[in-house]
Amino acid sequence: MTNSATLRVLPLGGLGEIGKNMTAVEYDGKIVVIDAGVRFPTAEQVGIDLVLPDFSVLKDRADDIEAIVITHGHEDHLGGLPYVIKQLGGARKAPKIYGLPLTMAMGRSKLDEHRLREAELTDVKPGQTVKTGLFELEFIHATHSIPDACNVAVKTPLGTLLFTGDYKFDQTPVDGGPADFLRLARFGEEGLLMLLGDSTNVDRPGWSPSEALVGPELLRVFGGLRGRIIVTSFASNLHRVQQVIDAAIELNRKVCLLGRSMRKNVNIAKSLGHLDVPDGLIVQPRELEHLPDHRVIVMSTGSQGEPLSALRRMAFRDHPQVRIRPGDTVVFSATPIPGNERAVNETIDKLYQAGAEVVTHKDAPIHASGHGYQEEMKLMLNLTRPKYVVPLHGDFHRLELHKRLAVKLGIPADNVFCAENGLPIEVDAKGARFGKPVPSGVMYVDGTDIGATADAALRDRRSLSADGLFVVVATIGDDDGKSVAEPELLFRGVPFEHDEAFLKAVRDQVDASVERAAADEIHDLDEIQRILHDDIAQLTWEKLKRRPVVLPVVVAV
């Protein structure tokens, strides 16, 4: 990243999606970072709490980063901020961070939890422009499934880049008005160097339904119910929360919020005026038992079947305050994110088993995606008429489909760059091209640590979890290398610890191996451990057809 006349755009995260969680822009040695998100681990990433984009390429360059811009408050764009700040040298050394007010409020709440209060988060308004060193940043109001989402323009000496962030073109949004069509069209007029566009729903033809269509459907579903209603949705979808609240008012029901993130987001949104909640509407869980069933709506986290969420705990009869019973109806105002289907289905079946009725998006149109469909991507391209297009936020297939859309609209195929994470796109006076790949990938947050070392640990965990573990301790005399105590055997995760014949065979083998080493005058403990490992592993395979992790320990006394 040295050539001063070259502009570089570097997508950095994360798993299976390109440029989703973080993208860096560099010009003349100075950097702007767009988004700092996380992903949740897959079932194979055992014991991992969060997955971060590997941004080690930025780690030693805290001083060069002019700004971190967060496009909106969803976890996959904001959730990595505490870890990024820590890696860049802590709150006091952190670059300036910009975003719209709700995004920044959610960011502050996160940084508080990580004791990073000293980082400087700056609220900007839609339409506002911020100058940071070489770059000028402009924030353009966008519609998405959370308030205060924006497109971000990064103006550089070589031209303007427009990051769409996550967006749809909702003509009748619940909060904040439609997208800033005029400003987007002016980019087309002024000449836009590069559009970096969301590809999430590029495989869906047509237009996404408006969020405003969900409210009347919820009201229709709720209106037909006489028992308690439990609604679940993404806690950050405050438009949905508002529509549930509106339906509750209409139906003369009280609303009880369950789940930490639901309560937290509602509080933040209320304080910023994104939610209109009449006094006395919200009740506490302990008040539920005093209300008749037809006066209750519970709004809960857990729409994705998350293990510790309020809804999952209710379904498994493990919630301290709410017990599901016949007459209850649980309304899923969300669709499962790919990979979560099994957890969601399990939750639903447990709810049925507890006697509840369940209503999902298959029964009524009670969910709308926050990401635009094909026609909306075409509109974005036609409004902004960029010279170059970089599809982001998708797997390889989606970026390719986005490219085909752009080409259909007349953008030359050579001007569309389907990048990979860690593969920079370079622009200079002569044109644009791919640069040399830089180290990229993912980092794991594991307990409180972040790091690549977890990679090796993850491999170990996988083999430990596949066939279990077998520890063999041999104690030998320091002088002659002969066994001086009965070998100790320890097992975890293997079902043969009561097989006495096998245990005896292992003990005999330990003695034989130690004796052989002594006879061969092998005194190096590591070498004896290697011999023991190989002998015991082979014995275990022969006798049991298993390959547990064998850990030999030789103690010399």
Next chain:
Amino acid sequence: MTNSATLRVLPLGGLGEIGKNMTAVEYDGKIVVIDAGVRFPTAEQVGIDLVLPDFSVLKDRADDIEAIVITHGHEDHLGGLPYVIKQLGGARKAPKIYGLPLTMAMGRSKLDEHRLREAELTDVKPGQTVKTGLFELEFIHATHSIPDACNVAVKTPLGTLLFTGDYKFDQTPVDGGPADFLRLARFGEEGLLMLLGDSTNVDRPGWSPSEALVGPELLRVFGGLRGRIIVTSFASNLHRVQQVIDAAIELNRKVCLLGRSMRKNVNIAKSLGHLDVPDGLIVQPRELEHLPDHRVIVMSTGSQGEPLSALRRMAFRDHPQVRIRPGDTVVFSATPIPGNERAVNETIDKLYQAGAEVVTHKDAPIHASGHGYQEEMKLMLNLTRPKYVVPLHGDFHRLELHKRLAVKLGIPADNVFCAENGLPIEVDAKGARFGKPVPSGVMYVDGTDIGATADAALRDRRSLSADGLFVVVATIGDDDGKSVAEPELLFRGVPFEHDEAFLKAVRDQVDASVERAAADEIHDLDEIQRILHDDIAQLTWEKLKRRPVVLPVVVAV
């Protein structure tokens, strides 16, 4: 299971579905077992190869089992047979096993692999009746996504039970003709005691599409292609294989079969006349390079994204014979089974990345389910007019929906029994009711073992995989209990093994703990290990905020 005048029906398997993999019928101390299937493990069941229904309640009763009946050749109905035979005392002591010819041929192939050739598998024909002691078994031709599927009637002194097995009412099946409507209707006329019906697709309204509609769609898709075609489907769906073969003939392409189960099933089906394959049509993988692209159809396993399948290996550029390249089109003639979505999506994206086009059921109707929809379940109920209905093959929700269908058709709600695995339904002269639950659940096949011991092992593996492992070896003098060698520390799956300050703290703690135990005159090694465990676990949590499995070993010399 003792009352001689009582008929008992006991659903036994498996995970999340009720009575799917095995159901037992008992009368007067004699038993018939319907199906012996397996399930594949979920991502959380680490290191487990297969999941079996827990049939321990049958284990000591090999002599009482008059017959095992297999309704069709799918893994979830047939795949557990080798394990069931082993648990019942081996091939020579195995009960007689009955099924239609393809099912039995697939069963024999399985038993061969497990060296259980001496078990007696008897081919029966549709319409045939077999008398086994107290029971009479009748096999009724049914349509499903594999040839030779059947409904099974079990005639008892108290009346007839009809197990539907898996079925749809395909009016234009590819092989074997439509269902035996007349025989089913005669059950209604004769009086059917109980219908035990498939509930898989009870949440889908209307009729399932015929398998015969898939062939023309495949031909239409294939006909538009000029490059190589790679089709993937379930290897046991021989109707689909036939339709791919027919399309290949029409389009003058050769067919190459990839994947062990695909080749095996095709060979068995050909030998039984279920597949019509002209000589010279099938080519070997090594011949592919000599054929022009437009002359090739590869038919492959891997439609579910299975890790070692041929298609997955092609997608990850790891297949020894076929390398995906631009111009190839991969056609998924199957839908992902819930839970497999992520693996399938990953495979698809890798195929795109390798330059292939991908066509799925979302692009064209190139898959048809093997399970009937709501109207077909209604037809089954209206044809057979049972006194009692037991919905099987589904989660709690599906059984409940199936019950509602039956009630809508006029069957009294009290005569419909939504059972659970291990919960018997008992019928005698006075009526039907639920009996007392028996032990049930699942067993794991882990390497070559089956057993409940694996349950504890599974828990261990989960904790090993969550935070890794930490072995601490202390060596103490036999006489005074004092440390006589430097503590040994071993780690697996934890990313802090190079943290020297932490390692020193642990060694110091080991010495301190051992010293304290010696001072307190604690000489019991187990007790010293407990002390070490608690001290080290606490230290690790304080210093690192982690909870690896701590395994202390104390060696006395």
